[in-house]
Amino acid sequence: MTRRTLLIGAGAGVVGILLASCTPEPAPTPTPDRSPTPQPTAGSITPAAFARSSWATDSFALGAASFTPVGTQGSARDALAEPIDGRLFLAGEATDAEAPGTMAAAVRSGERAAGQLRRAADDGERVAIIGAGLAGATAAALLVADGLQVTVFEARDRIGGRIHSVVDEKAWPFPAQLGGWLIGASDVALLDELNRLDVRTATLAGSLWRSTDGDVDAVSTEPVQAAIAAAQQGLEDASVEDALTAAGADPAEPGLAALLASVAASSGADPASLSTWFPPSLPPDESTAPLGDLTPTIEGLLEGAKLSLSSPVSRVAYDESGVSLGIASGESLSFDRVLITVPLGVLKSEGLQFAPALPFGHRGAIADLGMGQIETIWLRFDDPLIAAAPETDDDADATADETGPAIWHVVGGDALIRTWYNLAPVTGENVVVGIVGGEAAEKFAALDDQKALEAAIDSLGPFLASSS
Ligand SMILES: Cc1cc2nc3c(=O)[nH]c(=O)nc-3n(C[C@H](O)[C@H](O)[C@H](O)COP(=O)(O)OP(=O)(O)OC[C@H]3O[C@@H](n4cnc5c(N)ncnc54)[C@H](O)[C@@H]3O)c2cc1C
Structure with a gap:
């Protein structure tokens, strides 16, 4: 029909009759999500495929998440x-x-x-x-x-x-997800539905925190949780940033800043804007990534x-x-x-x-x-970035515990994208997914494709450097 x-x-x-006099209005159009042809980057590494979202300018979203x-x-x-x-x-x-x-x-x-x-x-x-x-x-x-x-x-x-699964078998071994993707352990209904539809999933767990000088200690969410809990006792709502400062932490300290960048990448907002009375969820230790078309x-x-x-x-x-x-x-x-x-x-x-x-x-x-801002970029490389990916069995869900950390945090420097999911350990494919939120997402969204690709490769710098 x-x-x-x-x-x-x-x-x-x-x-x-209510709208009998309604005059036709031009329909707005969403900015198409792009899967451009990768061009060589200034840093000399060129992915075999990349796709990026543009939720900020999409007229039927105008942002990513409330x-x-x-x-x-x-x-x-x-x-x-x-x-x-x-x-x-x-x-x-x-x-x-x-x-x-x-x-x-x-x-x-x-x-x-x-x-x-x-x-x-x-x-x-x-x-x-x-x-x-x-x-x-x-x-x-x-x-x-x-x-x-x-x-x-x-x-x-x-x-x-x-939710937008980009299905392009020439570019991607599994669909690139440009919107809603990761499922928390408590989302039982969604997980059941994916199982019912036989959508392959992988558990993403374990994190690697790295600066240009090498690996650094993992940053715990506990001090952030404690600062939020303390701020919740106040007579007035305080921002997550103010709560951290009041607790004696420095939100600009590189490790904490990398953790806060991952909070922005899931909430869409920076700590200066986020309420402590109604706080965002902090990044879970593990989540389920669907690897099929949603x-x-x-x-x-x-x-x-x-x-x-x-x-x-x-x-x-x-x-x-x-x-x-x-x-x-x-x-x-x-x-x-x-x-x-x-x-x-x-x-x-x-x-x-x-x-x-x-x-x-x-x-x-x-x-x-x-309305918060989140953008995502998917990159596929011909060669492994930092380590050879182990063989996996397509029929079985792999877990990162067996195969290495799936979440990369970029600490220090001026990286625009500080949170990456490395899908190589659980899929055997050299695919990494960058997620950026808040003001950094707005900056990323404003870049043209070539500049966005360069910013992504620059952000991955600490991980690329260690492969050589
Ligand atoms: C980059 C990104 C990453 C995310 N990651 C995760 C994640 O990992 N895990 C998670 O749980 N969630 C994630 N989310 C959030 C999740 O995707 C959303 O919360 C969820 O999909 C919203 O569903 P919805 O039905 O409320 O809204 P929508 O999916 O936005 O549905 C609203 C629909 O209304 C349509 N529409 C708009 N205007 C009009 C109009 N005038 N007339 C007719 N139709 C209209 C839109 O086109 C759209 O189809 C992410 C979101 C983004 C953008």
Whole structure:
């Protein structure tokens, strides 16, 4: 079915007149995630393949993950999740107070919002979901199972949102993941689903901390945890940076700075911005990395729903009788209820217009919560970087305990990317993944491909040097 026939099929009914005068608006386009041809770098080492994300400029994300800025109450997320007039429902990682900015949060939020909507709806109602990311797809599966007529509008020409597996067998032995990727041990539902779909995974564990002078002692997260715990006793929220300073630590000390860079790479924000009352998760000792395409997971959840790709919603008009959606192409379509899962960055930019405006509680939450920046770069080399990779058995999940540290931390110097995952020990492939967050991610995002590649190779310097 083409997009047009699908939309016409979905459009009959409830409050179509609300947007009768809606004028067509040009659809914004996301900046494509790039898999450019690697060019020789100034440092003479050239990868065989590289891919990088550009979430900062992607108009359907406008950032990577929500975070709680210092001074903001965690209850802002509950305020954002509050249903509006029984017609509008909100999901997405930013509405989850437990572990915002994660895939688990997206799943949980989709389950919560689907439950809220289901309780408000009569059997067989027509429901729209805006966004075919993990939150929207999770909700779609539940609502379809309950017999509602579900249409999912997705702005991009692909599903998955901030989960993006780049499948290119010529460049990559397994898909390069440019968005959500690593799964914590507590994300049992996601791990079960990957197992069910036979997606190969690897456990990434063990860390190597290195400066240009050689290996340095591993930096423990305990002092950071202690500083956060002490700051939580205060009458006012303090930033993670201020908490560390108050505890006598120097956040600029190279080892601690490398640890804080990895916190920024998972939270999207720097320690000066992060709340201690509602602190980010500190990097776990180990996580699970899917080595397969994540798209089928989302596809499976969307089964039974009508899916309309390349359909950015630009306007949501609601009253007591229903909801009307304005699609950027100029069409307007009516539904009984709508579930909105667009990223916080899109809500902040007012990329979606509401009529009437959202209640103050929602607008306050959107203004107060932060949208963090995370970018990722995947590099594949023809030769091992620092050590020959051991043979692995494709059928069995390997663990880094047997094969060497998977997480590299770059200590000192002026590296832009300080956190790297070395996939060679667990896959036998010379693939490394750099993850950068906060202000460094903004700088990285602003570089052209050649400069980004050079910055990545420069950042890897301490690890490359020791191979010679
Ligand atoms: C670089 C990076 C690394 C990450 N690493 C991890 C990790 O290791 N582990 C982890 O757990 N999480 C990680 N995350 C976070 C995780 O990917 C997200 O929390 C999760 O995927 C968000 O899902 P969502 O459904 O809430 O939002 P999204 O996936 O963003 O879905 C929202 C959807 O809405 C669509 N949309 C936007 N505007 C419109 C519109 N106007 N009309 C119609 N559709 C619209 C978007 O295109 C998108 O498909 C990472 C994120 C990034 C960016």
